[in-house]
Amino acid sequence: MTARFSGQKAKGETAGLPTVDSRSVHERVYDEIRIGLSQGLFAQGQTLTTRGLAATFGTSEMPVREAIRRLVAEKYIVQLGNRSFQVPLLDREAFQDVISVRLLLEGHAAASAARKAGPEDIARLREVNAEMRRALDNRDAQQTLRLNEEFHFMVYGITGSETLLDTIETLWSRSGPYLASVVAIDGELSVFHKAEQMHDAIIAAIESGNSAQAETALVADISFAVEWYEEKRS
Incomplete structure (x- = not known):
């Protein structure tokens, strides 16, 4: 599994890399x-x-x-x-193929998270989404992207399934570059303002233990951004 970092260094930054082999x-x-x-x-x-x-x-x-x-x-x-x-260019068919599998796996992960989440998990999800809201208020696109990913993988991590997490990570690495295209098109970050609101619905469903609602909310979050992107690039 790829080690997940709290953030990315700016281009040319050398601090933070310790002397290692x-x-x-x-x-x-x-x-x-x-x-x-x-x-x-x-x-x-x-x-x-x-x-x-x-x-x-x-x-x-x-x-x-x-x-x-x-x-x-x-x-x-x-x-x-x-x-x-x-970085590969995915044609429409390849992109939709990756997204269709993401919807299945990530919806399943959200449903599982709803069955397993505790109060501390809910508190952390709320904290990350609040940070994302602040990043959006500051129009910080890079921080918004990082926190959006952190929120999703926090949900998936609740499942405790390393196999599921590894597979979802692979799919994100293949489809993630489209988010850069979304940011380039959507200067106001309106898609991510909507995502932050949809995250609230995901949190509410997980907190209530409603697996079906959690899956529906997670799938809706991904689908909204993908449909927006597909419409804009068509």
Whole structure:
């Protein structure tokens, strides 16, 4: 399972990377690129270079090359040349295929969370959604994307299923770049204002222990953003 970080470093930032062996740096770079993909910090079709990523993460190119090699093998990114790579462009059919599986699995996860959540889980979900509301008020797109992802994976983490979480993470890494397109189109972040409100409905359903309502609310949250995006790009 990819280690989930509390946030992403700004481009060129070097602070926060401790002195560790090359394997640890490789894993950190791999994890942060995967998380960046799932959070929508990398756009569809965006070109990546080992030099640029090394500068972003404040490391040498060697661990970046190792991370990139894994990501290419796992089809999260594609190779264009010796030093150039690209975030894949999903055609409509491929995108809908990923989303249809996400709806099934994430709806199931929300239903399971409703059966297992305790008061502390509900409190944390409310706290993260409140942080997302503040990020939206500040028009902080990157923080909004991070907190949106954190909210969802907090819900899925309640299930206690590592297999389910791993699979959902993979799907987010494949579909996440479309969120960057949503932000580019939706300068006012209206889609995420709606998502923050829909998160309240998810929390209420989980708190009440209503599995069917939790699944419905979670599916509605994903579907609204996807339908908005599909309409705008058509």
